[in-house]
């Protein structure tokens with residue numbers, strides 16, 4: 001059964017480039033990137049529900065769906081708003097996020113999806129109507145089908161015959177909820193709704209669909225750690241420099257108990273618009289379409305709208321645009337990465353954003369820098385550059401600590417690297433970590449009016 005060992009199967013040039021700029025990109029890392037994390041995590045909106053009540057609600061949903069085989073839900077003290085579902089917890093079989101019982105059958109008909117849909121299925125999603133690339137003629141309602149992802153990208157939407165390819169990835173087994181005529185024959189309206197309800201996948205992650213609602217949001221563990229490291233408090237003045245779609249923004253607002261000012265910037269008009277419709281009800285959030293590389297005003301007048309005066313924020317989150325290679329599983333490489341030039345373009349914008357953040361942070365404030373990628377150039381090298389460029393800042397331990405240390409570099413020793421967090425595991429023993437991310441806590445404390453009472457860390 002074919003399963004990729006690198007996300008760069010179709011882009012070997014890019015893989016070569018990555019290996020050049022990232023010594024950590026060993027074959028194990030590439031293989032790990034192709035695999036889905038086994039942990040599913042929800043963040044509870046603590047302004048609308050008590051996490052204990054949400055836990056019971058989630059447990060009930062799992063029992064209704066899976067009966068006695070329902071996976072365990074658990075919480076950890078450091079992030080009480082996080083619910084973790086791990087099908088392999090306390091089990092000796094299926095270790096490492098793989099369900100060996102989920103196998104294809106020559107007697108079942110096939111459904112083909114693209115690799116981004118395939119990745120979502122491995123994390124527990126169902127297949128929605130627009131995602132079905134191929135369904136064989138004669139496929140019946142409620143029929144059990146094998147689902148494959150097309151790595152080559154050659155399968156045309158509406159294909160009615162079996163799609164032959166040596167590089168199609170078996171994803172799992174599903175039940176048909178929509179037939180061909182519903183998917184492809186309707187000229188007027190584009191089809192919507194669940195077309196194939198997944199029963200099981202090779203990742204072993206329960207096929208629950210997305211249970212996000214007003215009480216809980218499907219969100220990866222490192223994203224939650226990131227906001228917990230920022231440690232926003234009610235009444236703070238916080239800047240989220242690259243905010244859309246606003247998943248970390250709403251977490252910050254909830255930890256602030258919706259009290260204080262949370263400025264959310266993003267340079268994408270459509271993404272800010274979508275974010276406003278989702279989280280516009282928080283009183284503390286002020287969102288703007290704005291280029292954060294220009295967020296610092298030339299003159300220090302009072303500014304309510306961007307650009308802002310220097311030292312005007314207690315805490316800043318810089319969740320930077322990045323190459324996105326750490327978003328697992330990567331069945332074929334991140335859609336924003338087309339060429340080696342794309343890969344090399346990110347450190348430049350990350351440095352420009354970082355420079356603005358340092359000036360906007362008040363003395364004694366906290367800055368968290370995070371990415372969802374693995375390259376040293378976008379992670380440790382950015383931190384090493386910032387420490388050299390801005391002697392007024394220094395690293396603080398990123399707590400709570402659920403990831404590993406960062407990587408040490410020639411000018412960035414192990415003691416410094418230990419203060420960072422990297423959610424990546426080359427030894428493969430911690431597959432539950434969702435995506436890769438790196439956090440830097442900064443505290444520019446050598447400025448004269450440093451407030452000693454502010455004991456953030």
Ligand SMILES: C[S@@+](CC[C@H](N)C(=O)[O-])C[C@H]1O[C@@H](n2cnc3c(N)ncnc32)[C@H](O)[C@@H]1O
Pocket residue numbers: 223241242243244245246247248249265266267268271290291292293319320321322
């Ligand atoms: C990693 S995503 C942010 C995800 C978000 N923090 C969350 O948790 O939901 C990076 C965002 O940076 C935005 N972006 C890219 N360049 C920017 C810039 N110069 N100024 C502001 N936002 C920018 C992109 O539009 C994108 O929405």
